Structures are given as C-alpha cells and as structure tokens.
Amino acid sequence: MEVAIVILAAGKGTRMKSSRPKILHDLGGFPLYYHTLNTSQKLQPDRHLMITGDDKKQILTSLDRFDYDPEIVVQEQQLGTGHAVKCALDHLSGFDGMVVVLYGDTPFVRKETLVRLIAKTTKSKPISFLGFQTQNPGNYGRLILDDEETIARIIEHKDLQPGEEAITLCNSGIVCGKSGILRHLVAQLDTRNASGEYYLTDIAELAKRGNLGCSVTICAEEETIGINTQEDLALAEGVFQQNKRREMLENGVSLQSPETTFFSLDTDIHNDVVIEPNVFIGTGVKIKSGARIRAFTYLEGCIIGENSVIGPFTRVREGTTIGENCHIGNFVEIKMADIKAGTKASHLTYIGDAEIGENTNIGAGTIFCNYDGIHKHKTMIGNDSFIGSNTLLISPIKVGNNAMTAAGSVINKNVPDGALGISRSKQKNIEGFTKIRQSRK
Template sequence: MERTCLAVILAAGDSTRMKSSKSKVLHPVANRPMIAHVVEAVAKTDIGAVALVVGRDADEVAKAAAVGGVEIEAYLQKERLGTGHAVLAARDAIARGYDDVIVTYGDVPLQTEAPLKAARQALADGSDIVVIGFHTGKPTGYGRLLVKDGELIAIREEKDATDAERAVTWCNSGLMAINGRKALELLALIGNNNAKGEYYLTDLVEIARSQGGRVTAVDAPEVEMTGTNNRAELAVIERLWQERRRHELMLSGVSMIAPETVFLSYDTVIGQDALIEPNVVFGPGVVIDGGAIIHAFSHIEGAHVSAGATVGPFARLRPGADLAEGSKVGNFCEVKNGKVGEGAKVNHLTYIGDARIGAGANIGAGTITCNYDGVNKSETVIGAHAFVGSNSSLVAPVSIGDNAYIASGSVITNDVPADALAFGRARQEIKPGRAKILRELALAKKAAKKAKG
C-alpha cells in the first residue's frame, strides 16, 4: 500500500483493576509484554511510525514496545480525559501529515494485522473514519455499530440503545482508522459535554458525518479484539493466545498428543514432524527441529533441539543447551549452556552445565559437571565416544579425551587422555562383622534415649 501511516497506540492507563505494581501493558502474554504483541501486529501493516501514548512506567513501556523494527516515539499523557484526549497527546506526530492514522490499544494483544490492513484499505477507498468492529453472541455492555446503506451512521452505547438496537450483534472494538489529512481537524472538534467530562474518540463518527465525510466499519474476529483489565482476563488472553498458536503449529505438521497441556512462548519454533508429549513448557528462545521428540513434563528455555533428538520425560533444558541430531537427554536431567554431540546420550539423573559432549559419548546416571566454584564457572569437555560411568563428578575445568572411560563413582579433577581409563575413588575395604556391631550400637543408643524419655 503506497500510503503513509502512523499507528497511535494508547498505553497510558493506570491499570487500577490489574492490582499491580507495574503498568498493565507490561504484563506478559506468552512470555512477552502485551504491548510488544500490539506493536508487532501494527508493524505488519506497512506503517511508517508508532506514536506510543504512555503514562505509568513510561520508560519501561517504551522499552518493551521497541520491537518490529519500526520507529517509535513516546508521548506522555499527563491527564486521563478520555480516548480522544489520549490520541491528541500524540498531536506532534499526527501533524506530520500521514495519509492514514490507526488508533489501537496496548491492552489488546491478540490483534493481528488483517483488520488493521482492512481499515487502511477502507481509508484508501474514500472513508474518513473506519471503525473496527466484531460480531459476538454476547453483545451486552458493548457499543453497537449501526450501519445503513454501507455506511456507519452511529455507535450506540447500550444505555442509550433501543430494544431493536440492542439486538445488533456487531460491536465496537475501540480500534479506529482516521484520514490522516483530516485527523487533527476532526479530533479538535471532539467535545466533553457528557457526564464524565471526557473526550470520547467514538464521537468522531458523528463529527465526520456532520462534516460531510464518509464513515464505514470493517470486521475483525471477536477473539482478536479481546481486551485485558484484570488478572482473570489476562489468564483468558493467555489461553486464547496458546490455543491459536498450538493450532497453527499442528496445521504446520507438529504433533501434540494433548495440546491443551503444552505451553508455548511468543518465539517458540517447532519443525514439521516433531512430537510434543503432554505437559511440556517452552520458555523464550526455543527452536525444536523437525523430527525431534519432547517427552512429557519437560521444561525448555533458550535451547536448540536438533532433528531426531529426544528430550525427557521430566527433563530441563536451560539457556545455551544445544542438542545435536540423534542425541538424547533423558529423564530428570538438566542441561545448561551445554552442547550434546550427535548421537550422545545423557540418560538420567544428570546435570550438564558449561560443557561440550562429543558425538556418541555416553554419560551415566547421576553424573555431575561441577562447573561453579562459588565465584567463576568453568568448562568441561568430553570427547567423542567417551564413557562416563554412573555417579561421577567432573570438576571443571577438565577434559575427557576421545574414547576415554571414567569408572563409576569417580571424582575427576585432572584431564584424562584419549583411550585412557580413569579411577577417582577410594579403594574399597571389607570389615567382616562390623555392620552387626554398628547396628547393635545404634539400637543400644536408641533404647537408652527411650528409657530416659
């Protein structure tokens, strides 16, 4: 679309109903501030800039909104005098003379670019005001969109509506597009002659029509227009976002046995033919390649799992975990900043931190890379096809050579050459009859305590 466009995002609310120590729009949806979801949506509409109207936590909100590669300018709304007043807080940006001005809200994180593009197209087709509406089976409480001969003639609030108008199911979302060449002129005509003494953006419908302008409406899916005012509504938003993203992934070829139990982040990438079992949580920064298997009850964040690799069940991959093709991280294992080579196995009850494991290596149950000395972290390097026996502790910095063998129960503090066998444990001794003596002493001690008590 060869038209310039400014998006005005209203994000200055006090978040009173959220009962929070931070601005409502900073609360996360899919591990991302909801304001960032909104900016990403408007960034896909070929806009030239974003005017972000902020209030509480202004600097933090502006920082969270800096996504999508668009130019963002923040404008402080010092008083809360209605939506029309809020838009005019960005007067300087509007005055630059964009063809289109989109007005949207920072607490509507499920919106996509499609309705915004439709509104812009309606402006290009000659409308001066375009209201974005949605159809709902539960219209109670919403302003109704009243249309005649293809034009929007009014937005009727429920308290002012007739019975016939209340039966209308097309409702006002609050989102709007304005002819940028007339925007300041029309906004300046909004008055505050109402019970609250506020300036309402919806008055633009009547104002534009009185000036001979054309006013229309476009439709959006109801779910995309869902707003957030409190923690309960935030939970609904999270559920809706998750449902939508799971559905997209499954249509792309990802298998989920119980999709309602899988939780994704905004940037989760999962390839075709990957299998996700129940109760898996993906934090930010995860890439799962096609054909990988994530078993149940695993938690993955900041990690890459290659094709054919398997994770879990009950595994945790922390930031920096990188599993090569065909590798395995099994049950009750944790990997942090660790590279697991092709075909390598970290099967059970093991911690791998700040480590590199070579192809085909086997890490036995209960193995720990001791990477932290209380001040600094050091690296453990395990060579290709090395075998680390169960219950071993590898004290970093340390290197285990290719094809080396670490005896079970060892504490390894020095480098082990390739093909070598290393023992790092005390010699076993047998004391015949000593167990009986120790048991009798323990029982006598217990009996003495009981006699005193």
Template sequence: MQRSCLAIVLAAGESTRMRSSVSKVLHPIAGRPMIAHVMESLAAAGVGEAALVVGRDAEAVARAAARPDLRIHTVEQTERLGTGHAVLAAAEIIARGYDDLLVVFGDTPLVTPQPLKEALAAVAAGNDVATIGFETSRPGGYGRLIVRDGELIAIREAKDATAAELAITFCNGGLMAIDGRKALDFLRAITNQNAKGEYYLTDLVEIARSAGGRAVAVRASEAELGGCNTRAELAHLEALWQARRRDELMLSGVSMIAPDTVYLAFDTEIAGDVLIEPNVVFGPGVRIERDVVIHAFSHLEGAHVESGASVGPYARLRPGAHLHAKAKVGNFCEVKQAEIGAGAKVNHLTYIGDAVVGAETNIGAGTITCNYDGVNKHMTRIGAHAFIGSNSALVAPVAIGDGALVASGSVITEDVPADAVAFGRARQELKPGRAPILRARYQAMKAERQKRQD
C-alpha cells in the same frame, strides 16, 4: 505510491484494576509484554511510524514497544479525559501530515495484522473513518456499531444507547483508521457532552458524517480485539493466545497429545513431525527441528534441539542448551549452556552445565559437571565416544579425551587423555565377618533408645 501511515498507540493505562505496580501493557502474554505483540502486528500491517502515548512507567513501556522496523515517537498523556483526548496528546506529530492515521490500544495483544490492513484499505478507498468491530453474543457494556446500507452511521456507547441500540450485537473494538488529512480537525471537534463527561474517539463517526464524509466498519474476531483490565482478563488472553498458536503449530505438522497442557512462548519455533507429550512448557528462545520427541513434564528455555533428538520426561533445558541430531536428554536431567553431541546420551539424574559433550558419548546416571567455584563458571569438555560412569563428579575446568572411560563414583579433577581409564575414588576395603557384629551393636543402640523413651 505507498501511503504514509502513523499509528497512535494508546498505552497510558494506570493498571488500577490490575492491582499492579507496573503499567498494564507491560504484563506478559506468551513471555513478552502485551505492548510488544501490538507493535508486531502494526509492523506486519505495513505501518512504519507510531506515536506511543504513555503515562505510567513511560520509559519501560517505550523500551518494550521498541522495534527496528518501526520509527516510534513517545508522547505523554498527563490527564485521563477519554480516548479522543488521549489521541490528541500526539497532535504535534499528527500535524506533520500523514495519509492515514491508525488508532490502536496497547492492551489488545491478540490483534492480527489483517483487520488493521482492512481498515487502512477502507480509508485508502475514500472513506474518512473505518472502525474495527466484532460480533458477540454478549454485547454488555461495549459500544454498538450502527450500520445502515453498508455505512457506519454512529458508534453508541452503552451508557448512552437506546433500548433498540442495546439489542445490536455488532460492537466496537476501539481500533480505528482515519483519513490523515482530516484527522486533526475531526479530533478537535470532539466534545465531552455525554454521560461520562469524556472525549470519546467514537464520536468521530458522526463528526465525519456531519462534514459530508463517510464511515464504515470492518470485522475482526471477538478474541483478537479483547482488551485487558484485570488479572482474570490477562489469564483469558493468555489462554486465547496459546490456543491460537497451538492450532497453528498442529496445522503445520506438529503433534500434541494433550494440546491444552502445552505452553508456548511468543518466539517458539517447532518444525513438522515433532511430537510433544503432555505438560510441556516452552520459555523464550526455543527452536525445535524435525522428528524430535519432547516427553511429558519437560521445561525448555533458550534451547536448540536438532532433528531426531529426544528430551525428557521431566527434563529441563536451560538457556544455551544445544542438543545435536539424535542426542538424548532423559528423565530428571538438567542441561545449561552446554553442547550435547550427535547421538550422545544423558539419560537420567544428571546435571550438565557449561560443557561440551562429544558425539556418541554416554553420560551415566547421577553425573554432574561441577562448573561453579563460588565466583566463576568453568568449562568441562568431554570428547566423542567417551563413557562417564554413574555418580561421577567432573570438577571443571577439566577435559575428558575421545574414547576415555571414567569409572563410576569418580571425582575427576585432572584431565583424562583419550582412550584412558580414570579412577577417582577411595579404595574399597573388606572386613570379613564384621557385619553381624555391627548389626548387633546397632540393635543394642536402638533398644537402649527405645528404653529411654518408654
């Protein structure tokens, strides 16, 4: 029979050290709130129900934490009296009865499902408490995990530790699994008799042992248990997340010339045999298929790039951009809410917005789709095998037929039928011999201006 589990997610931080106007768990890592990363790991660990302990920005935190695969109860922590006190804010929900209780923090966005599973497995195996810890060469102010013969004897806060205990490098990550049948009794036994006058969740280890129970510690990496209290720590967590995800992608067959310069979003999908050049940024909602090249200094968000296509350098794909197989969007181009057909080329200095470009069509340099009338957006539809000459303006709504040709420098305001040639520009005039006269006039004007300045 599957065990029932309630996760207690502590997310009532005030953001005091963040110097922020919003709750710290709402600050993003890889483009989404850090609380959402935590909830994803809980769901992946098999947790189906969570009590979200909130304070500041309660409604926004609840929205950010919401997932269809997690039943979430929101409870408010009105006082800040320590982690043990925070968990007891969910006492009414805990009392409904669960096999396991799992306590996590909303500001540990790098935690993976594996240590959560291991802690729950330890409780399922008969232990009363399973704490998740990490080894570090800089234990500093972390609580120390005191382990003897495989059993966790105590968690000692740094301010209460002896010199010998401070030498321990196995430290408390703060996350903990508890036998759900005993959790409330353990939690209510916590006192605030310590240097900070707070109710420490870590006291559960000694409380469980004094009741004849057993506690153990499971290990996770230091990186995935890192919390966030300052903007500097937020940047550090972002860097760690990015490095981890880049490694995962490269191991899956993605090539990155300068990995440290590539920035990914939480949901970036990149298939194998993709080459990413330096200084590329992926916003949310990007899917890249196989054999694509993303050239340097490109920015993609909400875009789908099919196999064999090429992007950049210095290209911007905005939400709704869809490049079909072997399409090309080149340097200093922007594509928004537009389909670029298979084999079509948008090579340089061009804006294509709210448009459909057919297969094998060529869009000349400097072309723009004039999609906005100041109030509404309008569509431009360009057929297959068409040619749009350089520096053309296509004033939407407008349609260019298959195989049509638009002359360079044209302003197109009416539909162009298939295989037609469209000219939308003023007639060129010639004035033989006038160039020397104009040059003399301009030189005289310049001389007069310089004379006045002198």
C-alpha cells in the same frame, strides 16, 4: 500513501490489581503490547508510535529485549483515548498520511484485518472503525449505522440509553483515518459524557455533522479481545494456546494431548515432531523434524536437533543446543550447553556451561559443577567419551576424546584423550562388622 501506526498504551490498568503495567503482562511468553507491535510492524509503517504514561521507563526496559524501536510519546495526563490520539497527532506534526490507532492490550488483531481497514478508508469515507458482531456485547461501545456500512455515531457503554444495550454491533476501538481529517475531528472533542474524558469514538458523530463519511470494517470477535483484568488475561491465554495448537497440528506436528501442551508466540517446531502430554515450551525454542518431546518436559531458549528424544521429566534451559539423534532422559537439567550428535544423558544429571562432543555418554548422577559462588566456568568433553555414574566434574575442566571417568569420581584435573580419570578413596572392608554391630543392640 504513507502509514503511521499509533499504539495506545498509557492506561493504568488498575483492574489488573498489579504493580506491573497492564501491557507488560505476558501472553504466550511475550508482553501484551508486543503482540500488537509485532502484527502492526508487518504493515511496514513509515512511522510507529507508542503512547505511554508514567510507566515509560518500564516499557523502554521491556522494549530493549526486542528488535523494534517505536517512537515513544508520553501522555502526561490520562484524559481519554481522544486525548491520547491528540498527543500522537501533535508528535506527527507535518505527517500527511494514514493513521491507524491500535491498543497495546488488544493482542489478537490480524495483519489482514488491518489491511482491509486501511483499504476501507477512502476519500468519501476518510474514517473507518473496526467493528464486530457479538451475542454478548458487555461493556463494549455500540455502533449505530445510517446504512449497511456508514456509522452515524458510536455510543460508549456508560452512555447507553434504554433499548440500546440490545445492539450487537460493537466497536473494537481500533480506527483508521487520514491524518488531516483526524486532526480536524480530534480538535473538536469535548468531555461532556459519563466519564468526563475525551472519547475518540465521538469523531464518528462529528464526521457525520461535517458531512464526512465514516465506515465500519467487520472482523471476527476473537480479534478484538481486550485485556483489563487477570480473568481477561487468563481467557486470552486460552485463546492464544488454542490458536497455536491448531497451527502446530496444521503444520504436521503430532500433539498427543493438545490441551496439556503449551507454546510461546515464537515457538518454531518442524513437521514430524511428536509431543507427548504435559509439555511446556517457553520462549526461544526451536525443535527440528523427527524429534520426540516426552511427557512432563519443560523447554526454554533451546534448539532440539532432528530425531532427538527429550524427556520425560526433563528441563532444557536457555542457551542450549542439542544435536541430532541425542537422548536426554528423565530428571536431567541442562543450561548453556552445546551437545553434539548422538550423545546421551539418560537420567539424574545436571549439565551447565558445557560443550560435549559426539556419541558421548553421561552417566546417571553426573553433576557439572560450573559455579564457584562468584563465577561460572566451562566443562569441555570430547567425542566418544564415557562419564561414569555419580561423577562430579569441577569446572573449568576438559575431558578428551575417547576418555572415561570412573563412577563416583570427583574430577578436578583434565583427562587426556583415551585416558581414565579416577578420583575416589580406596575401599576398605571390615571383617565381621555386621555381627559386632548387631551385638550392640
């Protein structure tokens, strides 16, 4: 049977107290909605919809970063989850398959859980809600069962009666149903509740009245974490990092201080990598086997080769590839550079817009002057070369193979293979200057 995924993402998120739409806040370096989109795409759905509000343009701009291209449906008025699903079903006119309703602010639901949810949706029970047990139900709606797996009704938190707050089986909001049945039930929703909205959860009771079974699929509480406030987002980031650290350790990565190491959703680290304390890894980072990332290093958008040592106190920025057996040391910043095997930049250096060959040494204090105030320019350095300390390389420029620059030089002309580039004033010594100076005190 065909499957359509519907991601509800039209909520204003006022409790975030931010001008940015809630689902565009980052978790693990990626927008909240991306986590749901990425997981649901693994089901290979036939249709993929995202329901948005008046923030459609911002969401489309964000989506441009990624390969996914969901169908965007605008919910002109935010009249509740039931109304949002009605908008989706109207857009799915003619679709006769299974519809799975997810949320853009609920990022941890797993593919395996969604597979179970879909499998639980049968002829006799054509609607299935995702529920969870918790000792702290808070503001979640409660699931009232007829028997072990059949839902009689779902009560939103605002509508709970005395005694019902003690119920620990809660509704995640995620639901799966056959499209025809969903259309039939959603059409019957009304706004007679504490919020004056169309509650999607009311379809459970409507299904019971119509002699349609409504089942519950139980998942881990962690999968249902929703984000409504900045505090929720911070707590979710903590959960994400704990899960990612566990994944890294299980895959053979050594973390000397897991609690001070931070990853992104797409972090790719091979086994036998050692990561020292206080390391932040942004998006787009790949670290190959045997590398060591030393303390207080910040990585983003880069590839680190086998057996290379990065840090301490190093920043490697987007567009950088560092080959195997390289050493990038303390207080070095690199951006948009391709650095070949065996090359070293041990301290106090800026490398930007560069190609550096194999087994080259970049001396302390070297600056690649790549920006003229309008345009960026490239520096190219060959194999087996030596850049002396405190060299300024004025791009665009080429330094050949087995070439050198003298310490303290400002290099603005190409240096041929095997040559020494030197550009500095001739030293002049003033005899007796110290004695003359002291006599003036």
